[in-house]
Amino acid sequence: MTEAQDEAGAFRALADPTRRQILEDLRGGELAAGEIAARFAISAPSISRHLGVLKGAGLVTERREGNRILYALAEDRLAACIGRFLSAVCPEQIVLRHTKWRPRAQNEGS
């Protein structure tokens, strides 16, 4: 059930173009909230809320560094959240290669 929730949260988060762009921007590495806001034409509070949504969906992580708050992309989480749906709907076209994510210790059944 957590998984379904994750999926729902991730897809809702991805519905907004600004949030998708933020994720793309984070591909280049950590960015402070202000650095992210500077890349868009909308206000810092708006970006802050977008970051909150992304964090809530588990798609980014945050860490404080002094004055600023640095955000980082959680690629493995993103892949995990939307992966189930993708392999259910178009497994021929998209292949999940879950590299990290999952401690590899437990047996995960089939």
Added chain:
Amino acid sequence: MTEAQDEAGAFRALADPTRRQILEDLRGGELAAGEIAARFAISAPSISRHLGVLKGAGLVTERREGNRILYALAEDRLAACIGRFLSAVCPEQIVLRHTKWRPRAQNEGS
């Protein structure tokens, strides 16, 4: 440009859990609007609008057969629409296998 629009439309369409479930259900083959509606607890008009959104996003196709309207999943389109974003954001975890519509191989082993 059209591509970005497609991407936006696809992600917006995928934001709703009912629409995602419809896509999953269509994995089993064509379904009439009424057959789809019967699988959900919401009214036929609501389902009809969801189908309209999916069709608008290019994620399903429709064809009339007599009385009924049959919907089919457009897997390749789905993969294409969200594929660019996925390979931009988590290329390590997700592999795009953009098939040119391979005629189903009987044996799918290597």
Added chain:
DNA sequence: TAGACATTTAGCTAAGTTGTTAAATACTCG
């Protein structure tokens, strides 16, 4: 502690989404 900077939270408005029911459209059959 005060001041400056970075970020978030609060409160508001406008616009969009999802569900409903009732009515319209489209097709088949007698």
Added chain:
DNA sequence: CGAGTATTTAACAACTTAGCTAAATGTCTA
């Protein structure tokens, strides 16, 4: 044509979302 079935369109209420500005919070430095 008229009835029956399948589906969509129209009109509306409830809720959510995304933007803004102003104010609060958190952290550094002096």
